[in-house]
Structure formats: structure tokens, C-alpha cells
Amino acid sequence: MGGSASLLPRxxxxxxxELTFLSKQEILLAYKRFSELLPxxxxxxxxxxxxxxxxxxxxxxLRANPFQHRICHVFSTSEAGDNSMSFExxxxxxxxxxxxxxxxxxxxxxxxxxxxxxxRKDLEQLVNCLTGQGEESRLSRAEMEQLIQNILEESDINKxxxxxxxxxxxxxxxxxxFASSFKIVL
Numbered sequence: 001m002g003g004s005a006s007l008l009p010r011x012x013x014x015x016x017x018e019l020t021f022l023s024k025q026e027i028l029l030a031y032k033r034f035s036e037l038l039p040x041x042x043x044x045x046x047x048x049x050x051x052x053x054x055x056x057x058x059x060x061x062l063r064a065n066p067f068q069h070r071i072c073h074v075f076s077t078s079e080a081g082d083n084s085m086s087f088e089x090x091x092x093x094x095x096x097x098x099x100x101x102x103x104x105x106x107x108x109x110x111x112x113x114x115x116x117x118x119x120r121k122d123l124e125q126l127v128n129c130l131t132g133q134g135e136e137s138r139l140s141r142a143e144m145e146q147l148i149q150n151i152l153e154e155s156d157i158n159k160x161x162x163x164x165x166x167x168x169x170x171x172x173x174x175x176x177x178f179a180s181s182f183k184i185v186l
Contacts, residue, residue, distance in 0.1 A: 050084040056072055072093075076089050116165070155167050
């Protein structure tokens with residue numbers, strides 16, 4: 001256990017294990033990776049530092065993830081609104097998209113307006129994340145409407161025009177590749 005372990009207090013390591021789905025080794029590796037995102041002069045104080053979102057997005061696991069910006073937004077506690085991350089934010093993010101996450105739990109919140117359901121607007125943002133924001137990959141208005149209608153017909157069991165958490169989990173359980181594409185392996 002090299003130098004990075006000695007900079008992470010032992011009692012904090014135990015707490016992080018209890019509060020996340022990460023093992024001791026994964027937490028130590030996360031600490032090392034987080035520290036490496038900081039300038040050298042800040043690495044000794046990694047537990048109290050914040051890493052800019054632009055540095056977080058350089059991680060190979062996020063670089064190609066269509067939800068990279070949403071992931072940073074969801075897990076950042078930055079009061080400045082810049083989506084920078086503390087080490088605890090970073091651990092929460094890794095835990096939230098961990099392969100050890102319990103079955104039936106979706107790792108990345110897709111409820112963009114945080115109202116507890118996926119409505120047409122949430123679904124449009126979800127589709128845009130998956131297809132890309134570029135002009136060449138953007139769906140036409142008619143294609144988007146048809147896709148959202150198909151999603152609602154397939155997923156909206158109670159026919160209220162939205163997808164609640166249980167309906168979403170039901171759909172995801174039938175498509176295990178969908179949820180697994182968001183998980184990060186340390």
C-alpha cells in the first residue's frame with residue numbers, strides 16, 4: 001500500500017467502506033486516481049481539495065460516456081455550481097456507478113428535472129444524451145416524438161404519460177445491457 005494509503009486516514013477508509021458499495025482496495029485506488037487529477041502541490045491535501053469537472057471528464061470511464069455531464073452534475077456538491085468534485089463526491093460517483101451496485105438500482109439518475117418521474121422532456125434529454133448533440137446525430141422533431149411515444153407505450157404501465165421508478169426498473173430489468181453500460185470498474 002504505497003504513499004496514497006498513508007494520506008487517507010484509516011478511520012475515514014472504514015467510513016467510506018460503510019457508506020459506499022466499494023471495497024477497501026477500490027477506495028484506495030479511487031483516492032490515488034483522484035489525487036492524480038490534482039496539481040502536484042495539492043495532492044497531499046486531496047481529502048480537502050476539489051477537482052474541476054474538466055479533469056474528472058478526462059477519466060477513460062467517463063470520456064466516452066454519453067451521460068458524462070449528467071453524472072458530474074448529479075454527484076457534485078459544489079456550491080459554485082461548476083460541478084467540481086471533492087474526494088467524497090468522487091467516491092459517491094464511483095459507488096453510484098459501481099458494478100457492485102445492487103441489482104434493480106439504476107446507477108445514473110435520468111430524471112433531469114428531479115420530479116420523481118420521467119416525462120416527455122426527460123425522455124428527450126435522455127435520447128439526446130444517447131444519440132449525441134451533434135447536428136448529424138440529432139433526431140428530427142417527428143423522429144423524436146415517435147421514439148418518445150414508443151418508449152411511453154412500452155414503459156408507461158399505468159398510462160399516466162410518465163415513467164415512474166418502478167416502471168423504469170421494470171424496463172431496465174428487461175434490458176440488462178442498458179444499465180451495465182453506465183457502470184465503472186476500478
